[in-house]
Amino acid sequence: MKKSELSPCPALYPVPVALVSSIDKATGKINIITIAWCGNICSDPPMVSISIRPSRLSHSIISQTKDFVINIPTSDMARKVDLCGVKSGRDTDKFKACSLTPAASLKISSPAIKECPVNIECALKSVIKLGTHDMFIGEVLTVRADESIMGENGAIDYAKARPFTYNQGEYWDLGKNIGSHGFSSR
Numbered sequence: 444m445k446k447s448e449l450s451p452c453p454a455l456y457p458v459p460v461a462l463v464s465s466i467d468k469a470t471g472k473i474n475i476i477t478i479a480w481c482g483n484i485c486s487d488p489p490m491v492s493i494s495i496r497p498s499r500l501s502h503s504i505i506s507q508t509k510d511f512v513i514n515i516p517t518s519d520m521a522r523k524v525d526l527c528g529v530k531s532g533r534d535t536d537k538f539k540a541c542s543l544t545p546a547a548s549l550k551i552s553s554p555a556i557k558e559c560p561v562n563i564e565c566a567l568k569s570v571i572k573l574g575t576h577d578m579f580i581g582e583v584l585t586v587r588a589d590e591s592i593m594g595e596n597g598a599i600d601y602a603k604a605r606p607f608t609y610n611q612g613e614y615w616d617l618g619k620n621i622g623s624h625g626f627s628s629r
């Protein structure tokens with residue numbers, strides 16, 4: 444292999460693409476932001492992170508409300524995901540513009556997005572200032588998955604959930620399952 448050196452950048456890929464929903468408790472306004480900088484960061488207690496620029500409306504809402512829902516969209520929702528990533532809740536009701544339905548969460552005040560088959564309810568634990576983005580660390584209080592995407596083993600069947608990724612400005616579908624944990628040594 445002959446490798447080129449690139450300037451330092453967050454070069455991890457693929458990264459998930461998620462819709463994060465929240466509510467402004469003071470006004471009752473609900474909002475959605477598209478997030479690509481997110482990930483699993485701890486198994487026990489179950490923790491995830493999302494990174495948000497201070498300029499986003501969602502940054503101030505989640506900082507105040509202290510909870511949020513990470514909703515995993517299906518690949519046929521790419522257009523809605525894109526719209527939630529180019530319009531701000533300051534001037535657009537994104538639930539309405541995308542024909543998405545807010546659904547009451549079980550453990551937190553922020554609503555989930557009904558049309559997303561996976562909803563991860565998070566309580567904000569801390570915010571770490573990084574630079575362009577602040578990292579919001581959330582403890583997962585509960586996960587809800589639509590019955591239509593549950594596998595026979597009681598876990599989410601991601602072939603049915605059809606998530607997609609965001610890479611260098613483009614949305615990409617996932618391919619096929621190419622192995623399972625530990626298959627290298629079975």
Ligand SMILES: Cc1cc2nc3c(=O)[nH]c(=O)nc-3n(C[C@H](O)[C@H](O)[C@H](O)COP(=O)(O)O)c2cc1C
Nearest residue numbers: 477478479480495496499500501528529530531532
């Ligand atoms: C695919 C995609 C991924 C994005 N990922 C992030 C992200 O991880 N963090 C962030 O602050 N903004 C991200 N954005 C930009 C916000 O979604 C966008 O600025 C949005 O309009 C903010 O909405 P709000 O002001 O209602 O919170 C992304 C946009 C797109 C299209």
